[in-house]
Amino acid sequence: MSDFDNRQTGTEYGGHPTDDTPVERNYPAELECDVLTRTGATLHMRPIRAEDAEPLVHFHLNLSSGSIYRRYFSFHPELSEKEVEHLTEVDYVDRLAFIVEDGDQLVAVGRYDRIPHTTEAEVAFLVADQYQHHGLGLLLLKHLADAAYPLGITTFIAETQADNRSMLGVFNDSGFPVTSSIEDEVVTLTFPIEPTVASRARYAGRRTPTHTQKKDKGSHS
Numbered sequence: 001m002s003d004f005d006n007r008q009t010g011t012e013y014g015g016h017p018t019d020d021t022p023v024e025r026n027y028p029a030e031l032e033c034d035v036l037t038r039t040g041a042t043l044h045m046r047p048i049r050a051e052d053a054e055p056l057v058h059f060h061l062n063l064s065s066g067s068i069y070r071r072y073f074s075f076h077p078e079l080s081e082k083e084v085e086h087l088t089e090v091d092y093v094d095r096l097a098f099i100v101e102d103g104d105q106l107v108a109v110g111r112y113d114r115i116p117h118t119t120e121a122e123v124a125f126l127v128a129d130q131y132q133h134h135g136l137g138l139l140l141l142k143h144l145a146d147a148a149y150p151l152g153i154t155t156f157i158a159e160t161q162a163d164n165r166s167m168l169g170v171f172n173d174s175g176f177p178v179t180s181s182i183e184d185e186v187v188t189l190t191f192p193i194e195p196t197v198a199s200r201a202r203y204a205g206r207r208t209p210t211h212t213q214k215k216d217k218g219s220h221s
């Protein structure tokens with residue numbers, strides 16, 4: 001769980017994980033899109049911004065203690081100012097989070113954090129209780145992988161509690177070749193995020209025709 005660890009990663013935009021030069025990337029508006037849930041609702045997915053601090057605090061306050069525990073491995077009812085800043089202020093290269101919005105309500109967050117000087121990143125997800133099992137976990141994973149891969153991140157790593165069936169289900173259903181190990185009731189999952197026929201198939205039809213994402217020559221989706 002590295003969320004509240006303010007390490008400077010400093011990799012180069014485009015993916016050279018050993019370069020220590022801090023890199024800036026403007027807000028990647030091209031990653032915004034509409035997505036279709038399993039219930040048929042169209043929601044908006046976009047990269048997080050510093051201005052999302054207040055909606056994120058509100059989102060967190062409305063989560064069940066069970067969901068918070070699953071995500072942070074501790075009971076953490078309120079986010080501190082520093083934590084909110086860390087979670088909302090990302091560089092869109094080594095750290096990126098997508099949020100999902102239903103109207104003006106923030107209903108889910110998925111993020112990756114590159115492990116410094118490597119091509120690996122940790123991923124984590126949190127979906128509002130009433131939106132769980134609607135397919136948002138899988139959508140967030142797919143969008144994170146598509147955003148990370150062109151930036152030189154080739155592998156995602158996640159840690160989840162061994163009885164977290166939903167999270168394990170998302171990874172195992174993703175179409176990525178997941179390997180896992182377990183220690184002290186915590187499962188560590190590792191998988192390459194290069195798109196596969198299976199991962200594309202799992203996602204087919206889940207982005208709506210009205211999405212705003214631009215066609216990108218470098219896209220792997």
Ligand SMILES: CC(C)(COP(=O)(O)OP(=O)(O)OC[C@H]1O[C@@H](n2cnc3c(N)ncnc32)[C@H](O)[C@@H]1OP(=O)(O)O)[C@@H](O)C(=O)NCCC(=O)NCCS
Nearest residue numbers: 067070125126127132133134135136137138165166167169
């Ligand atoms: C874990 C979590 C992120 C999953 O998000 P989600 O939006 O509920 O995930 P999905 O809806 O994509 O998938 C959930 C389930 O639906 C299944 N599913 C997803 N898409 C499906 C589809 N098209 N058809 C059938 N089943 C599907 C998944 O296999 C999974 O199965 P299960 O719950 O029946 O075992 C969410 O439940 C959550 O926020 N939990 C609390 C925090 C947490 O556990 N975070 C993980 C720590 S990193």
